[in-house]
Amino acid sequence: MNLRRDVFQAIADPTRRAILVLVASQSMTAGAIAANFDTARPTVSKHLAILTECELLRQEQNGREIHYHINVQKMKEVDDFIEPFRKMWDERFDKLEEIMKAYKGKPNA
Amino acid sequence: MERKTKVTAEEGKHDVVITRDFELPVELLFKAYVEPEIVEQWMGTKVIKLESQKHGSWQYQTSDPKGNVVFSASGVIHELLPGQKITRTFEMENTPFGVQLEVYEFEKLTDNTSRLNMHVIYETVAQRDQVMKLPFVGGINMAHNRLEEVVTKMKQPI
Numbered sequence: 001m002n003l004r005r006d007v008f009q010a011i012a013d014p015t016r017r018a019i020l021v022l023v024a025s026q027s028m029t030a031g032a033i034a035a036n037f038d039t040a041r042p043t044v045s046k047h048l049a050i051l052t053e054c055e056l057l058r059q060e061q062n063g064r065e066i067h068y069h070i071n072v073q074k075m076k077e078v079d080d081f082i083e084p085f086r087k088m089w090d091e092r093f094d095k096l097e098e099i100m101k102a103y104k105g106k107p108n109a
Numbered sequence: 110m111e112r113k114t115k116v117t118a119e120e121g122k123h124d125v126v127i128t129r130d131f132e133l134p135v136e137l138l139f140k141a142y143v144e145p146e147i148v149e150q151w152m153g154t155k156v157i158k159l160e161s162q163k164h165g166s167w168q169y170q171t172s173d174p175k176g177n178v179v180f181s182a183s184g185v186i187h188e189l190l191p192g193q194k195i196t197r198t199f200e201m202e203n204t205p206f207g208v209q210l211e212v213y214e215f216e217k218l219t220d221n222t223s224r225l226n227m228h229v230i231y232e233t234v235a236q237r238d239q240v241m242k243l244p245f246v247g248g249i250n251m252a253h254n255r256l257e258e259v260v261t262k263m264k265q266p267i
Contacts (some may be wrong), residue, residue, distance in 0.1 A: 012120035074172035082116055084244040093129045093225075096151040100137045103147070 007074065010054045015039060017045050020056060027060065027067040036078060118241060125233045125241065127227040135223035139192045139215050154180065163189055163224075167197070184208075192217075206240050207232040 011017055015037065022028065023034055032046040048068060051057040060070045117126040131138050141147050145162035148154075157168040158236075163186060171180035184198035194211040200206075214226040231237035 011118070050247065082118060084113055085241045086112075086116040089116065089127055089129070090112075091113055092151060093131070095153075096133050096138075096141050097133060099147060099150050100131075100133050100141050102237040104133070104137055105138075 001042065005055045005078070010056055012066055013047070015044075019044075019051060020075070021049055023068050023070045027069045029067055029074065031066050033068065045078055118237070121234060123232065123237045124228065124230045127225075127229070128227050129227075130218065131223050131225065132221065133223055134221055135192055135215050135217040138182060138223045138225060141192075142195060142213065143189075161189060162186065165189070170242065184211075205236075207236050209240075 011020070019033060020038070022033060030045060033039045033048065037044055048057065052059060052068070055071050057072045058071050060067050060069055072103055113129055115126075115128045118124075118127075129180050134150070140150060143159070145156040145159040149156050150158060152169065154169040154171040157170050159167045165186045166183065167186065168183040170178055173179050181202040182199060183202065184200055186195065186197045188196040190196060193215055195211075195215075197213075199209040199211050206241075209232075210230040212227075212230075216224040216226065218224055229237075231240065236245040
């Protein structure tokens with residue numbers, strides 16, 4: 001459960017969320033990622049380290065360069081946390097809608 | 110796939126916003142929240158008390174087939190504007206989740222469609238996260254129970 005909490009702390013930061021969005025479309029080097037931000041390079045490196053630590057990003061050696069990839073599986077896990085809660089409400093509301101549609105059909109409703 | 114119900118829960122905050130569009134006139138959607146018999150049907154719980162008015166209180170209770178109370182919640186209604194808004198508190202009894210403040214806004218979209226905007230504010234970030242994980246944990250438990258059932262059946266001599 002600890003790791004899970006770390007993941008949520010990781011995505012709490014707007015810069016880290018922006019990094020994830022950036023890397024989601026293509027793998028990039030730290031330099032290419034940093035070029036997208038006004039933030040100092042070491043700060044971006046720190047964000048990358050946190051994202052890598054909690055497995056939202058994966059490093060891959062590409063010749064002399066290190067590319068950052070998004071870890072789709074881990075991202076899915078983050079989404080899954082809210083999904084059962086959303087589904088519970090969705091099912092409840094479906095039922096409400098169904099009941100009230102039948103109610104509307106009743107005379108004197 | 111279209112997701113009718115949207116849930117927004119920002120990390121580090123102690124609230125959740127749940128939004129849903131209904132194929133119902135706003136009056137009927139509102140009715141589903143204030144008539145005890147209707148609440149019982151869609152919430153799947155027994156309504157012990159529901160005083161749909163300012164300063165009114167409410168109490169829901171769910172029992173298992175053996176009659177043991179498995180869910181008990183209650184609160185007070187602070188504001189009730191027919192067809193528009195309900196502000197109430199919500200507390201699950203015998204749990205460490207504290208008291209939630211719930212603001213329901215009912216909005217007419219067309220004559221036959223409406224939108225519910227439900228804003229839930231928890232006491233702390235930790236409590237919100239715990240409550241949001243309940244169906245997640247419940248789902249796991251349910252799967253375990255089903256597994257146990259299957260295993261128990263397998264154990265029985267044929």
